[in-house]
Amino acid sequence: MNLEEDYDAIVVGTGISGGWAAKELCEGGLKTLVLERGRMVKHIEDYPTMNDDAWDYPLKGELSQEDEKKYHVQKRVGWAPMEDNKHFFVNDLEHPYVETKRFDWIRGYQVGGRSLTWGRQSYRWSDIDFGANKKEGIGIDWPVRYADISPWYDKVEEYIGVSGENLGLKQLPDGKFQPQMELNCVEEDFKKSVTEKFDDGRLVTIGRTAHITDPKATFEGRGVCQYRNRCSRGCPFGSYFSSNSSTLPAAERTGNMTLRANSIVYEIMYDDATKQATGVKVIDAETNEKMEFKAKVIFLCASSMASVGILLQSKSERFPNGMGNDSDALGRGIMDHHYKLGATAKVDGYLDKYFKGRRANGFYIPRFVNLDEKTKREGYLRGFGYQGTASRQDWSESIAELSYGKKLKEEILKPGKWQIGVTGFGEFLPYDDNRVTLSATATDKWGLPQLDFDVEFKENEMNMRKDITKEIVAMFKAAGFKDVQPYDEVTGPGLGIHEMGGARMGHSANTSVVNKNNQVHNVPNVYVTDGAFMASSNCVNPSLTYMAFTARAADHAVKQFKAGKFA
Template identity: 75%
Template sequence: MNENTVYDAIVVGTGISGGWAAKELCENGLKTLVLDRGPMVKHVEDYKTMHDDPWDYKFKGELTLEEKKKYPVQSRLGWAPRDDVKHFFVNDLEHPYQETKRFDWIRGYHVGGRSLTWGRQSYRWSDIDFEANKKEGIGVDWPVRYKDIAPWYDKVESYIGVSGEKLGLKQLPDGQFQPPMELNCAEKELQASMKNDFDDGRLLTIGRVAHITENTSDIEGRGPCQYRNRCWRGCPFGGYFSSNSSTLPAAERTGNMTIRANSIVHEVIYDASTKRATGVKVIDAVTHEKFEFKGKIVFLCASAMASVGILLQSKSKSFPNGMGNNHDQLGRNLMDHHYKVGATAKIDGHLDKYYKGRRPNGFYIPRFVNLDDTTQRNSFLRGFGYQGGASRGNWKEMVAEMGYGKSLKESILKPGGWEIGMSGFGEMLPHPDNRVTLSTDKKDSWDLPQLNFDAEFKSNELNMREAIKEEAVAIFKAAGFKEITTFDESTGPGLGIHEMGGARMGANPKTSVVNRNNQLHDVPNVYVTDGAFMTSASCVNPSLTYMAFTARAANHASKQFHQHKFS
């Protein structure tokens, strides 16, 4: 690599958004440098645990107590990191941050980022989401509407492969779907109950998930899901969408991509005379060498909080408080989704039935509250949906005291009864005092300021959590399920791994950071297309929306480039 090369574009980050930015820019003919702060992960070749079985691990995948000390934050998830996937989660001791208030920052530093470990749930926004801020006087209005993003949802879904069922719901627009995965018998029982026992429009469907479910020649280099449910280790079949299996190879095929791993971008360089960014400053994660790479366009896709951190560190005479931060909007209005709140139950019957394979997906109950006068709730604004699943087997029946010798062996071979559970994913409102700043006294191993989080759930979120539990119980009771138990685990923003905000989109430069095309208001050749640009959160998983906006922004940038707007 040559620091004197002037690239047409620089993309920072290789996850959900970065992969799409790289693909669209390269396919539009731009010579593009792609940077990631972590090591290279090559599709298939570097999925080192992709074929492992439980018995390949000494402690059935659990980390030793000594290993767990490396992951005090990542372990707040409860289900990760484990021995088979710890290499896709950061070592918290090596990558610390500050918490004025608790913020669970779950990260993966490597090429592909969290596109290798994401939940793959893929849902469109509707105008109910895009218009909510304006109608309720919350935050600022989105400068776009569903019609602006719908064609890009079409493009993204067709390319990544999303399986799902069309429903015709105003709050959850249908998309370009591959055949849906199948609900099991217990889930179908709940589906039928909800249809018969409620008159407010609530329903259950299979999750809309970024997995190929049919043999197709339209999606290059990937095959259908094999129902192994080992997705977070990296899929050698390319059954689910990741940057590594899909968008980065597409960018590479153009011959226009140069990719550099172990490259920590910490500043966007600004030229006050042209009012344009001219490149980025980089520290090599391994050698600590410092570089400057030049580019005519910069895409920040490092993940929401990391991109905000880069902008906060990009200080100059023109931007003494960080690039695009002359109105003190950068780092504010952090959001996430609710997580780890819901209910479980046991289901009688169906003991003559089981299921085949390990379906890497669950059911979904779309939002059914605060949609109109008949579904109005007075204790909170916005809404929530549920993700869940039913299965057979109960580990509690396998405790040593329950059986010995022959009886224990026989019980292990017999599936237990049916159990079901679901967790609510609810919307968090934007508040300006929920924010992230640069630490004034703590630095990391590369002498860069750590991020300091000061964010919390407010009364609207706390009231919504209560409703999530209450409605879950009502749904299970109506179905006749037994031993219904609610759960509401200690949590704060971040644990849903849907962190958003910090550089929100808006029409007014005084109250927002980027415009309707994801450009910084004050530096139009810098685009922010990861979760940082989100103006509100909706209640659905956000990655599909990041991809749609990124594809849209990259095509806008390409047109601007070819019209010599950034020369």
């Protein structure tokens, strides 16, 4: 590529948000440079484990002792990294950060980012969520409401393919869905029990997930879900949405995209004369070469905390404390969702029933607390939802008593009894003293300051956690399940992998970092559209909202660019 070339736009990051920014800007006619700090990953070609089985690995998929050290932070999540997907997670020894308070930062540095490993649960926000800060006097008011974002949710859902069930709930708006996946027999009966035995509006539905389920649907280069449940290895069918299978190819088809991997953006350059950004400074991750790229529009989509770090490093005479930081809000209000709490139980009966395939989805219980006076709870604000699944246990319980012989062979071919498990996801309030800063002493191997996390759960979150476990235990017992076991593991924020905040959206540069169009206050040609812009967290998975805001912001940027508003 020509290092001297000027571009119309630069997109920093290739994950959920970066892929959408690239697609929309390129389709809008802008010559766009897309920069990714990690390595190149090509769709299908670079999914080396996509068809492997457990017996293909010497440790049945578990990491070696050497790898355990490399991924010591990433392993906190529990389900990853494994031998079959470790290449999509960062080596923690090479990418350290400072934990003034524990923060579980789960990352993937490659083209596609965490869109290759995300959970794909896709839920809309409602006006209850956009209006909660103002109503309760928490944080700052969102400058948008559901009506502003609804058409962009439509656009994103129809493009990525989201399967699910419309429910008519005020707290969980309906969407443009592919045919829903099916609940299994235990989940169907649990659904019936919850509806019959609780009168506060709670219900069970299938998860809304970014998987194509309609064989008649047309998605360029993508096919219908094969129910393999090997999603975190990369999907060769493109049935689940990722940047690599969907938005980046769409951007490439326009002929307007230049993609450069191994490009660590560490600063956005600012021109005091024009009061706009002029480009970005980059370190080549492989050669350590420093370079600059120029453009008239910049989309910062590096992932929430990384984007905050870039803004903090983007200092100038006008912004001595970081770009857009007139309010001292930059780096503040870091949030996540509750994780690692819920309940498990054993289920009697249904031994003549099984399920087909490996459904890459579970059931969902939408928020049912603090929606009105009837559902109001004491001790905490906001709410929570649940994700879970029921399945038949494997044959391992037979092994202790049946160690060899004909009977063992017969037993291991039989599925075990049914079990059910649920995880709660609860809202985390935006506190100004939950913040990330640049370390004054610790640097990474490129000489850049490490991020320092000072984030914690507070009283509202701890009280909510108690109710999350209490309510699912009540639902399991009402359904007649046996051996109900609540769990609440000690974790730090971040483990929900829904980290957000730090460059919040608001009405004024005096209280926030970006405006209602995701533009940095007082630097109108810089847009922040990953999770950094979030002013509150809701309790639902946030990626669909990032995509909707990104599409909306890109539309705004293209119109502004063509109107000559950017220098």
